[in-house]
Amino acid sequence: MNVEDLKPLVEQRTAYKARLSELAKEEKEIREAIAPLEISIRDFVEATGIESLTHGGYRIALKTDAVPTLKDKEVAFNYIADNKMWELLPSQIGVKAYRELLQTGQSLPGVETYEKRSLSITKKP
Secondary structure, three states: OOHHHHHHHHHHHHHHHHHHHHHHHHHHHHHHHHHHHHHHHHHHHHHHOOOEEEEOOEEEEOOOOOOOOOOOHHHHHHHHHHOOOHHHOOOOOOHHHHHHHHHOOOOOOOOOOOOOOOOOOOOOO
């Protein structure tokens, strides 16, 4: 294999990444355009006092979900630990905090470290 064989691969990848960047910008613009529309629709439906309706082949409904907001991390975590309610916690370890722990020479029982290799291609200035 020759280094020149790499050139078309890098160029194609770069073109795809540029397109992804364009699409991400477009998606952001579309989401920004949708947000006030959804607020207006929600306000309209709330003002009517009905929970759901159909319009133009679409069902429009207001729904309410219970979403946790952590007010006191220590109290909540102690309660979870005391009651062994582990299902309330995310199953993923924080990567940054874990790396910092490893740098101090410590380990975390029950957690295995693997080395994730990834490709980095950056444009030179």
